[in-house]
Amino acid sequence: MFLELNELLNASPERPEQGKLTLLCDTKTDGSFLVHHFLSFYLKAGCKVCFVALLQSFSHYNIIAQKLGVSLTAAKERGQLVFLEGLKSCFDVLFGEEQHVRQTSPLRFVSEDGSNLKTMYEFVRTSLMASGSDSWKCPVLLMDDLSVLLSLGVRPVDVLDFIHYCRVAVCSQLKGNIVVLVHSNDDSEDEANELVVNSLCHQSNLILWAEGLATGFCKDVHGQLKIIQKGSSELKAERTLLRIYQYKIQDKNVTFFARGMSAAVL
Known part of the structure; x- marks a missing residue:
């Protein structure tokens, strides 16, 4: 996990919040560093994590997690991490010979409508x-990334229904958290993807939106991060808080700074 991001979010693995939906978005940049942060954060917090990884292999996430001080292999062995490898599951459903595997796979929908x-x-x-x-803290559902479901032919309404039922089960009933990544592009004509993004923005308690720089590539500033924290619906005096930082991704860390305040610029 990235300590500077924890400070910006006022978060600590010693006291993870509960019942929250966190939306991770990226536009014209790669926001996967946010997924790796939350995966390592919740594992270090002692939470039970279900990771639906639709984009990369287990070894990919494990290599990066080790740099952040977490072993996904060890977490799986002790029952803390349940990992769904979407790439392998899709292959088994579409090309596997075992009928039982195809019928019981969580990704059975890829062979249906x-x-x-x-x-x-x-x-x-x-x-x-x-x-x-089990002696774990609150359960957590982490998804990387939700846009893949749309690419596999799932309708936006079914994606949103899925998230709704997961919120009821994980956030409301189990008092846990959900973190999902969705790609976005303001210039895209993919109306289905933008419908999902906009709907989830309204539902989320916290939005982390990574964006590429309007000025283009810079080796010392890799992008900017919008942090949108919504006030509690019970406390109407609390308003939505928007903060914007620029960041630089390093091998084992991400540094954040106010816009235009990079040491390289100054």
Whole structure:
């Protein structure tokens, strides 16, 4: 996890919040560093994590997690991490020979009409249900990334229904958290993707939006991050707070600074 980002969010693995939906977005840049942050953050916090990884392989996430001081292999072995490798699951569903695997796979919808995400929802719910031997803190659903579902032919309304049911199960019933990444492009004609992004923006408690620089590539400033924190609906006096920082990604860390205040610029 990135300590500077924790400070900006006033977050600590010793006291993780509960019942929150966090939306990660990126536009004209790669926001995957945010996924790696939250994955390592919640594992270090002692939370039970269900990671639906639709974009990369387990080894990819594990290599980066090790740089951040977390072993995904060890987390899986001790039952703290449930990892769904989307690439492998899609291959098994489409080309696997075992009928049982195709019928029970959480990604069974890829061989159907793409409208029924019930098996994936059941996978998430059962993965995060506490057993008698569990001593983990609040459960967490982490998804990278939701845009892949649209690419696989899932309708926006079904994606949003899936997130709604996950919020009820994880945030409301289990008092846990959900973190999802969605790609966005203001210039895109992909109306389905933008519908999902806009809908999730309204539902989220926290939005982290990574954007590329309007001036183009810079080796010392890799992008800017919008942090949008919404006030509690119970406390109407609390307003939505918007902060914008620029950042530079390093091998094992990300540094943040106010716009135009990079040491390289000054």
